[in-house]
Amino acid sequence: MKYQSQQVAYAYFVAAMALFGIQVLGGLLLGWIYVSPNTLSEILPFNIVRMIHTNALIVWLLLGFFGAAYYLVPEESEREIFSVRLAYFQLAILVVGTLGAVGSYLVGIHGGREFLEQPLWVKFGILVAAVIFLVNVSLTFLAGRKTAITNILLMGLWLLCLLWVFAFINPDNLSLDKMYWWMVVHLWVEATWELVMAAILGFLMLKLTGVDREVIEKWLYVIVATALFSGILGTGHHFYWIGTPGYWQWIGSVFSTLEVVPFFAMMSFAFVMVWKGRKNHPNKAALLWSLGSSTVAFFGAGVWGFLHTLHGVNFYTHGTQITAAHGHLAFYGAYVALNLAMFTYAMPILRGREPYNQVLNMASFWLMTGGMAFMTFTLTFAGTIQTHMQRIVGDYYMQVQDELGLFYMMRFGSGVAVVLGALLFIYSMLVVRREVVKPGPVAVPGE
């Protein structure tokens, strides 16, 4: 660790991993309710558990991004963070807000716009935390060396914080509500978060592969250009059936098809950099997560997104388990795995050790990734049958759901694998202090 204030990231990563645990355990319970619907149905209904599952996900990903920013901005700017105190204060607000939100969900106090259910005081808390964060990193950035990585990272973070304003705008007209709701939801995950993702991936590539900064930064600009050129008008794929004009069907179809491009570019970028780099960085687990993230993001966000994005297809698949399949793999690949890549890279440095427990960490990668892939397949099959029975044949919803029980059982099984993987990851990061498998002798060229 080059700068003392980077240590702030440690607290963010630990808080993020705690929420990650809550998120996947919530997910496991939801998966079980699908299999055995009477579970806790009176005291902890599905809708409450789902709010905890989705909100915990969003908050821990954001904590991971904030932590990543506090880790990499000093190193890129070549100076300490403007105020370490503010950074801890920001974290305290977010932790209190999150605990407050979870507590109020459990007693039935919540809003009713999906993902934005936080009570108003929590929303304001998030706003205050976001402002503190922006001030803190921007002042650090402005006083120091400016690189494309921090430039893109900060641009993404600034824009995502500004878009949070739409969380406060809730028109009485449902169609308007939905349209503006997407200004947070879509323009976060399919535009501004991609900037953050690209910047963090660029930083990891820089550190892990040793490729020339100039090369990495040029391609970063190309990647984020394709992300915003496609992602902004790609919002149109959410405007097909909510009361918005018909022209969105073509705009949405064309531009959201192009949304595959930045994910393909990020995957290619990661592999080409590793190929060019030839640096033998000891943290193999971080490399695995970086490559894995960009690959699974391409499949989850790119391929599974395209699967149901054309309006002629989406007319039949909209709001079925196909959407759930895509949502799970896209979030996992693009944002979960990327955050875990950053944790894997930074935690050994923050704890002052050599990379440790890479074997456990890499095992957790395959457990989680295998589990998520299996979950995606089962939900895709369930969604295909649902689309046919419900949207083509016209059978009623619950009648169709009763036919999908086998898929939900398999999905629960894959969820168990994901939870085990997540717990193993957290364990390997925080608890174990030694490598469990001894590395072999220093590599010699193969024949």
Place this chain on the structure above:
Amino acid sequence: MSELLTKSRARNVFYGGSIFFVVVFVALTADSHRHITRTATSGMELSDAVRHGKHVWERHSCINCHTLHGEGAYFAPEVGNVMTRWGVLDEPEMAYEMLDAWMQAQPSGIEGRRQMPHFEITEEEMRALSEFLRWADQTDTQNWPPNDAG
């Protein structure tokens, strides 16, 4: 390629292009806003009851089980067209009675069936919720969903 595409050129293309797409997007959003208020949702008045109903819908977090115009959770049926499915789209009183009877019967407690929670909802709120669902159902959603099953 590498001489033609320098880092600063790539950066300028990124900035310029992004601003262009933001401008287009804002213009289309403004047009869509107008379309929604003047055309798509003009079939039924956005009355106080509808507004109230939307708050009832939100307070009980219905969206985290049901979908509404295809958005939400996928654990319970689509409700954007529920009034059409029940055949009561143009009958406010019957719509209320159907909805009230349905919700009062929850949770069913039947083993192996998905359970809808019991909600403490007054008669006024139930009428408002029913009006909200009727209002949502008459939105011009480009003929989505494909059939009454939702």
